[in-house]
Amino acid sequence: MRFNKLFKIRNLIAVLAIGCIVAGTPVSAQDSTAAAPTEISAGSSTAASATDAADMDAFASELVKVSESATSDDSSTLAAADEVVDNSTLYKTAAYYTILFILVCIFLAIIGKILRVYELTREIQGKRGALNWNSIQGGIFVAFMILGLYGTYWSYDTWGxxxxxESASVHGDRIDGMMLVTVAITTLVFVITQVLLFWFIFRYRGQETRKAYYYPHNNAIERLWTIVPAFVLTILVVFGFFTWRSITNPPEADQKAALSVEVTGEQFKWNVRYAGADNQLGVRNYKLTTPTxxxxxxxxxxKSWDDRLGPEIVLPVNKPVRVTxxxxxxxxxxxxxxxxxxMNAVPGMPTYFQFxxxxxxxxxxxxxxxxxxxxxxxxxKICGSGHYNMQYKVKVVSEKEYNEWIAQQPLFFNDDMKKEMQQKVASSSEAATIDNNIALNN
Structure with missing residues (x-):
């Protein structure tokens, strides 16, 4: 009965193999080598006409020309054919890889069935099983450990x-230092724990000559792996807290000395406003939002009258910048x-970052x-369908270049804003006059 199942699986794998070949067969362009026989026949007719001619020298020169032409045409035809083949084999269908995966799974299943039949045959003959599955599984775990550690090394080497x-900001060096310390600690812990985990599986695999020893609890080990990680994490958290505080909440004197810039996000762009000569941004009120x-x-x-519009972010080097x-x-x-x-841009709540x-x-x-x-x-933050488009150029220049650039940028308080403000003042004056008249009449 088991052998019948194996035959059925063999037939199935043969069908899938044929399907894999069909699915992976590239569809090439029309054969472009059909022009070669035409050139040969043309060459033969030329040779025949030249043979009938009396001048053998003319025939010889004509034959050389035809031969050179045919050779160049053949080489270009072969190159074009190679290009077609190379391009056509670059891509395969999804069905090809799906069937290939199924084939691998079936192949492994067949190997397992064959081994199982072999063991059953030995048991029927009264012989001991030839395969020690505990040792095989332990060896597989060791192989996976080596493969996993190599994969870790490869990821560090490739994407490290x-x-x-290198960071382009002063505080970035502290951030990078924290990152490297954290990665070093976690990598060390990862390597130690994984080696112990997989090695213990191999070292203490099931054996008939050894009885399992149950080790349910050890206070010393519990204290060790609780206190040491807590101590290390506390140091990292405290160091990170002070680093973060120096960025988001520096001393008031440092805040006033920093260049003041406001960046406002919306779907799907950034709006940049630079403070004027007073280095103070004018206040905002969402109720005043208009198309203008x-x-x-x-x-x-x-304070808002001298604020300037930034078509891009330009910053002076070695000067603190406070971003609202x-x-x-x-x-x-x-x-x-x-x-x-x-830093998150939160509706209705300004946040700050200084660097x-x-x-x-x-x-x-x-x-x-x-x-x-x-x-x-x-x-x-994924903020909608146009999230990918929220990109803004940032340029860092010398302080002299920055001063020249900022002087050329337009004011937010332009002529359109002035007209709108005058209209509001006029309408509010008219409303006040009407209210006064009503009050006098009453």
Whole structure:
């Protein structure tokens, strides 16, 4: 009965193999080598006409030309054919990989069935089983341990630059240091625990000559793996807390000395406002939002009159920058990866992030060896269908270049804003006059 099942499985795997071959057969373009026989026949007719001619020298030269033409045509035809074959074999259908996966699974199942039949045959003959499955499984676990540790090394070696890339801000060095310490500690713990886990499975595999020993509890081990991780995590958390506090809540003197910039997110773009000469941003009120005044800036506050619009973010190097982050609609996230800057943009609640750029765009281009490199502002929260489009160019320049750039940027309080404000003042005056007349008449 078992052998009948094996025959059925063999037939099934044969059918799947044929299907895999059919599914993986590339569909090539029409054969372009059909022109070769035409060239040969043309060559033969030319040779025949030349043979009938009296001038053998003319025939010889004509034969050489035909031979060279046929050779070049054949080489170009073969190159085109090779290109067709190469392009056609680049892609295979999903059915090919699905059937291939099923074939591998069936192949492993057949191997298992054959081994099981072999063991049953030995049991019928009164012989001891030839395979020690406990040792086989233990060996497989050791192989998986080695493979997993190599995969960890490969991921660090291939993608480690994502973590170890140089930061473009002063505080970013502290963030990177914390990250490297955390990765080093977790990697060490990971390697130790995984080696112990898989080795213990192999070392203490089931054996007939050894009885299992039950070890339910040990107070010393419990204290060890509770106190040590708690101590290490406490140090990391405290260090991270003070680092985060220095970024989000620096001393008041440092806040006033920093360049004041406001960034407001909306679906799906960023709006940037630079403080004027007073380095103070005008207040905002969402009730004042209009098509002209899209940020709801209160122009009754004179501090807003010199605020400037930024078509891109330009920052001076080695100067602290304090960013006020807002949102007009949904939750966004202000994210500049090269500066290690990230802060949520929350509707109705301004958040802050202060940092100091230490490398200009040109200096970072030289370090990366990429003349097309640019810093970028991204949104790190999925905020809707246009989330991918929330990108804003960031440029770090010298202080002199920054002063020249900011002087050329337009004011938020432009002529359209002034007209709108005058109309509001006029309408409010008319309303006040009407109210006064009504009160006098009463």
């Amino acid at each position: 630059y994502v973590v170890t890339g 005044n899209s940020l709801g800036i209160d122009y009754a506050d004179k 982050i807002n949102s007009k609609d949904v939750l966004h996230s202000f994210y500049m990866p090269d500066f290690r800057v990230q 100091t750029p230490k490398l200009t765009t040109e200096e970072m281009r030289e370090k990366k060896g990429n003349p097309a490199f640019d810093y970028v502002l991204l949104c790190a």
